Amino acid sequence: MNFINMDLNLLRLFDAVFKTHSVTLAAMSLDLSQPAASKQLNRLRELLRDPLFVRTHDGMAPTPRAAALAKPIRLALSAMRDALDRQDEFDPCTSNRTFRVFITDVGQMVLMDRLLELIAAEAPRIGLETLQTPLPRNRAAALEAGEVDIALGHFHSFDATVHCEVLFEDYYVAMVRAAHPSIRDQLSLEQLQSAPQLVYPTSGDSPGIEQALLDAGIQRQVAVRLAHVGGMSSTIAKTDLLMIVPHRLALACAQLVAVTILDLPIAVPRYHIAQYWHHRYNNDSGNRWLRRALHRLFAQATACTSETA
Numbered sequence: 690m691n692f693i694n695m696d697l698n699l700l701r702l703f704d705a706v707f708k709t710h711s712v713t714l715a716a717m718s719l720d721l722s723q724p725a726a727s728k729q730l731n732r733l734r735e736l737l738r739d740p741l742f743v744r745t746h747d748g749m750a751p752t753p754r755a756a757a758l759a760k761p762i763r764l765a766l767s768a769m770r771d772a773l774d775r776q777d778e779f780d781p782c783t784s785n786r787t788f789r790v791f792i793t794d795v796g797q798m799v800l801m802d803r804l805l806e807l808i809a810a811e812a813p814r815i816g817l818e819t820l821q822t823p824l825p826r827n828r829a830a831a832l833e834a835g836e837v838d839i840a841l842g843h844f845h846s847f848d849a850t851v852h853c854e855v856l857f858e859d860y861y862v863a864m865v866r867a868a869h870p871s872i873r874d875q876l877s878l879e880q881l882q883s884a885p886q887l888v889y890p891t892s893g894d895s896p897g898i899e900q901a902l903l904d905a906g907i908q909r910q911v912a913v914r915l916a917h918v919g920g921m922s923s924t925i926a927k928t929d930l931l932m933i934v935p936h937r938l939a940l941a942c943a944q945l946v947a948v949t950i951l952d953l954p955i956a957v958p959r960y961h962i963a964q965y966w967h968h969r970y971n972n973d974s975g976n977r978w979l980r981r982a983l984h985r986l987f988a989q990a991t992a993c994t995s996e997t998a
Contacts, residue, residue, distance in 0.1 A: 698729065699729055702726060702733065704762055706742055707759045707763075709748075710748030739754040739755070779975035779977075779978050783814065784975065785814045785816070787817070789818045789838055791821075791839070792841045793842050794821075798941055799937045800986075804817070804983070804986060811982070822840065825844075829850075832851060835967075835969070839979060839983070841962070842963075843960050843963070844963070844965060847965055850967060851966065854988070856962050856984070858960070858961055860958075861953060862952060864932045864933075865930070865931050865932070865949050866925055866928070866948055873949070876931075878907075881953065885911075886909050887914075887915065887928070887930040888932075888933075890916065901958065925946065
């Protein structure tokens with residue numbers, strides 16, 4: 690017999706006939722008509738080249754071939770049923786799974802402390818690895834392949850295979866040291882134009898601050914362009930430089946050093962920070978746990994696709 694021609698339904702019928710000694714009762718248990726069950730049994734007989742069940746006074750009795758096959762078939766069906774019914778449940782208390790997250794340096798500074806606190810309290814054995822966000826094509830491929838569980842930030846380059854849930858809205862502000870000699874509680878358009886600025890690198894997809902500055906006719910006076918975001922808080926605190934940053938990042942910096950946070954005197958669009966995951970892992974219990982954890986920590990809006998973690 691060529692196994693490739695075997696239909697799982699034929700094995701289910703075999704098991705039902707073996708248990709009930711009746712094609713009619715087997716058909717009823719499988720929600721089949723009696724003719725359909727008879728047709729399937731005849732097909733199985735042809736494939737196995739054996740009558741399998743013969744009519745007797747006690748019902749359909751198995752042939753020696755059927756008797757030999759009965760236990761292996763029952764075990765195989767049971768194993769398949771268990772595998773299909775069993776959810777790959779993630780237990781945060783015991784799991785040692787490592788989650789990988791695409792996140793920018795800025796996102797890591799703003800979001801990671803609270804996430805690590807939650808992990809320490811609810812899932813102390815799991816690992817967390819953050820990765821710099823690569824080019825759009827590579828980040829989508831990594832999510833699809835399961836090499837990365839979640840992308841966290843502001844992205845607009847994913848296709849329909851990637852789910853998205855908005856976590857919160859953010860906007861840009863200006864930040865200077867608290868004892869700045871000329872910029873105090875309000876930032877003027879002239880000060881934004883003339884103040885020497887510190888600029889940090891961005892990854893992910895730009896929310897549009899550069900375009901907003903161009904639209905307002907503002908040309909930055911860039912004094913320092915950082916290669917990394919590390920240490921920018923202390924740089925601002927020790928210089929008279931101005932920095933344009935997301936509001937949540939400014940709040941994080943304010944917990945470390947004495948700074949003044951100022952509204953920008955130009956119109957700047959707000960933007961969303963969201964979590965993204967591939968459809969392949971939409972029902973993965975570990976991925977769902979991580980999404981729910983991020984939702985609990987940061988969500989302030991509804992999902993931008995059909996799934997809300």
